[in-house]
Amino acid sequence: MKEIGFVVGRTSTKWVTVRLDEDDVLINDLVMVGERLLGVVRGVSYANPTMSPHSPFTPTNVEAVRAYEYLNASVELYGSIVEGRFDPRVLSATPTGTPVYKIEKGDLEKLRFIDDPIFLGEHPSSKWSLPLDPRAVDYHVAVVGSTGSGKSHLVRLLVRELVRTGKKVVVFDHTGADYAPYFKENTIADSEVFPDLLSLAEVMANKILGKEYLDDVEVALYAYLYSKGNVEAAREFMESLGFGKGDFDMAPILKLKEISPMEVRWEDESFIAILRMVMSYLKRKEHTIAKSLFRLVRSGISLSSFNDRGYDVEGLVNHILGSELTVLDISSETLPIRYGIMRGVVSGIMDRAEKSGDRLDVAIVVDEAQVYARGQPPTEALSDVARRGR
Numbered sequence: 001m002k003e004i005g006f007v008v009g010r011t012s013t014k015w016v017t018v019r020l021d022e023d024d025v026l027i028n029d030l031v032m033v034g035e036r037l038l039g040v041v042r043g044v045s046y047a048n049p050t051m052s053p054h055s056p057f058t059p060t061n062v063e064a065v066r067a068y069e070y071l072n073a074s075v076e077l078y079g080s081i082v083e084g085r086f087d088p089r090v091l092s093a094t095p096t097g098t099p100v101y102k103i104e105k106g107d108l109e110k111l112r113f114i115d116d117p118i119f120l121g122e123h124p125s126s127k128w129s130l131p132l133d134p135r136a137v138d139y140h141v142a143v144v145g146s147t148g149s150g151k152s153h154l155v156r157l158l159v160r161e162l163v164r165t166g167k168k169v170v171v172f173d174h175t176g177a178d179y180a181p182y183f184k185e186n187t188i189a190d191s192e193v194f195p196d197l198l199s200l201a202e203v204m205a206n207k208i209l210g211k212e213y214l215d216d217v218e219v220a221l222y223a224y225l226y227s228k229g230n231v232e233a234a235r236e237f238m239e240s241l242g243f244g245k246g247d248f249d250m251a252p253i254l255k256l257k258e259i260s261p262m263e264v265r266w267e268d269e270s271f272i273a274i275l276r277m278v279m280s281y282l283k284r285k286e287h288t289i290a291k292s293l294f295r296l297v298r299s300g301i302s303l304s305s306f307n308d309r310g311y312d313v314e315g316l317v318n319h320i321l322g323s324e325l326t327v328l329d330i331s332s333e334t335l336p337i338r339y340g341i342m343r344g345v346v347s348g349i350m351d352r353a354e355k356s357g358d359r360l361d362v363a364i365v366v367d368e369a370q371v372y373a374r375g376q377p378p379t380e381a382l383s384d385v386a387r388r389g390r
Helices: 062-066 134-139 151-164 197-208 211-227 231-240 251-256 268-281 286-299 313-321 335-356 379-388
Strands: 002-008 015-020 030-033 037-047 070-082 085-087 099-102 118-122 129-132 168-173 187-189 325-329 362-366
Touching (some): 134 151, 168 313, 197 335, 211 268, 231 251, 313 325, 325 335
Parallel strands (some): 168 325, 168 362
Antiparallel strands (some): 002 015, 015 070, 030 037, 030 099
């Protein structure tokens, strides 16, 4: 360490003023105040008593005036060094006259700040590797800042370090530009995931007549799933629910739990026929049914586009829990589908933790969290993690 000055003026347990002997001290330099206080330079300023409006002297010679000039630094105290360990407290004020040293490369290498830390870069002047406590992630972390300030770069560093320490990490990449290009081998696109049927129903209902027809579309999707696209089998499913002339039968509903949407070939014409039948059972007017089918055809939504996808939500959760890192590029599907994927994955991870009774060491990273955590379908699942997901 290099001595650069001494403490002057008023001091506190948070700030000290340092009279500098050197002029190469910069903002954000790390300093040691005395033998035990670690601080950072927050400001550097020149002062000259002869230039004060209260000075009785009238400056006439520039060189003479400059002889009275001095340099001060404002130092924020971070904490104390006690027996080789860092304590983030300063319990007493620092006496004036205490020497101050600039920290240089290697000065802090033996200092123990945190047991088993993670590192996110180095301090620019001292080249000290910045240690963070990975346990802080268990208490939730928000990274905020203006556009271009480096939020995504910081989170990418954090992701790599968490993986290095053994955590499983899943990243929801909102734009597909901040994480997927940097972790290509670990990325799954939303176009590879079959969404949960509720999310799919929300997309279709909004395109057809509005949210008030969500029930029609959702029931039609379940009828298609049960019947695998066979209209007569779908009719039997509806009658087992008590519609038409049938009596209520619980067996078909229980059977739905055994069928994955990925096991079924989704065909648009068959679904349109089943949707029409379901809307008839639900007592929709004929002109409403006709208008709905016309709008569905014109919407461009094609159920066949969901065939041959690699994962359903349950399979995606299995993949996440079996991998070190999974980046979900959720930039291409419509927002309700993205909401459904996130809701299903987050809820699935929490359900697995509850059923196993053991801690699942999984870190969940949500890019552009404000899009998903404010009154949207994933909000409840994310809030559940925030309340009890430590």
